[in-house]
Amino acid sequence: MDKRKIAILAILVGLIVFVLKLIAYFLSNSVALLSDALESTINIVASIMMFYALMLASQPEDRGHRYGHQKAENISALVEGILIIIAAILIIEAALGRLSDPIPLENIDLGLIVSISATSLNGILAWAMMKEARRSRSMALEGDAKHLFSDVVSSVGVVLGLVVAVLTGLYVLDSVIALVVAVLLIRMGVGVLRKTTRDLMDASCEDEEMVIVGVLEKNQDLLEYHDLRTRRSGTTVFMDVHVCIDGKRTISEGQGIVAKVEEELRAVVPGIVPNFRIEDETQCKQHRTEGKG
Ligand SMILES: [Zn+2]
Known part of the structure; x- marks a missing residue:
């Protein structure tokens, strides 16, 4: 019903x-x-x-x-x-x-x-x-x-x-x-x-984050990630994360990698709306030393 x-x-x-x-x-x-x-x-x-x-x-x-x-x-x-x-x-x-x-x-x-x-x-x-x-x-x-x-x-x-x-x-x-x-x-x-x-109050979705971290860490093309954030709204889980991809790869290669991760996330976290910020090694390092990592 x-x-x-x-x-x-x-x-x-x-x-x-x-x-x-x-x-x-x-x-x-x-x-x-x-x-x-x-x-x-x-x-x-x-x-x-x-x-x-x-x-x-x-x-x-x-x-x-x-x-x-x-x-x-x-x-x-x-x-x-x-x-x-x-x-x-x-x-x-x-x-x-x-x-x-x-x-x-x-x-x-x-x-x-x-x-x-x-x-x-x-x-x-x-x-x-x-x-x-x-x-x-x-x-x-x-x-x-x-x-x-x-x-x-x-x-x-x-x-x-x-x-x-x-x-x-x-x-x-x-x-x-x-x-x-x-x-x-x-x-x-x-x-x-x-x-x-x-x-x-936009509390983090702890159970979902554990699953998300598993997917991110398993992927060999992602050199690292930081600033993972999640919050729930009704049945939707909004997720933001910065991911680090080899700077020698092209933009479309990078987007392909992220699209694959997105697909994996959708399969294991129902109602997820993922949002990625793609960075290369230099940006990622800078970002982390700025104290956001
Ligand atoms: Zn970053």
């Missing part, structure tokens, strides 16, 4: 799940189920944002955006990470209020059945999205899938907690479980934020 279809599906499922969870809350009056419903509203917003980010990211480069629009995916993941944390804070607020003053839950059986149906829907969608995110290495999709998965985890925790609460009559568990779930959500939100911030 293509990313855009998944995003539209996510918006529709998000709406259905939200309505179901709201019904579950009104049936049972459980603060845990209310927080579950609250998180779903953020799912819908997040899915709409993901859809927008995907539309923007898939646009080819234009005059104003020579490096493409793929950072839109990172920004989407950034906002989503923040939304996950806001959801957690809302849950904590609702649960703390009920903690000292627990109330018996009504119609909890029906509420749980409705909630479990909604959670199953979310679970199937999260699984499909994670599969597609891994395949296409999409940050936006991965952020959304993780968010949705966090929703599934919290819902399962809520249902289990409520079952125990009903069986034991310890209605304070309703709030306690909601608090535990909130902490898990914060952890997940921070994880999404850290990953996308790395890319937004």
Whole structure:
């Protein structure tokens, strides 16, 4: 399934799940189920944002955006990470209020059945999205899938907690479980934020650099290289490097060598956009003694 279809599906499922969870809350009056419903509203917003980010990211480069629009995916993941944390804070607020003053839950059986149906829907969608995110290495999709998965985890925790609460009559568990779930959500939100911030800050692509160095060092026509730089934008890896080629070779020979290296790089690093600066021994030596090597 293509990313855009998944995003539209996510918006529709998000709406259905939200309505179901709201019904579950009104049936049972459980603060845990209310927080579950609250998180779903953020799912819908997040899915709409993901859809927008995907539309923007898939646009080819234009005059104003020579490096493409793929950072839109990172920004989407950034906002989503923040939304996950806001959801957690809302849950904590609702649960703390009920903690000292627990109330018996009504119609909890029906509420749980409705909630479990909604959670199953979310679970199937999260699984499909994670599969597609891994395949296409999409940050936006991965952020959304993780968010949705966090929703599934919290819902399962809520249902289990409520079952125990009903069986034991310890209605304070309703709030306690909601608090535990909130902490898990914060952890997940921070994880999404850290990953996308790395890319937004143009952190080096360490794994890719190891592979690139392997290709550069293996090539006998490259006497040396320096100033290797990489950064990630969406699924694209931008790479710059200075390579040293025997000064006795012609310009077209030099370009042929670089074209071969480029081809090798494309074969082993998906989404790479390599950029070479060709130098001869003298230039290379000078360049290094200038302290850039
Ligand atoms: Zn150089």
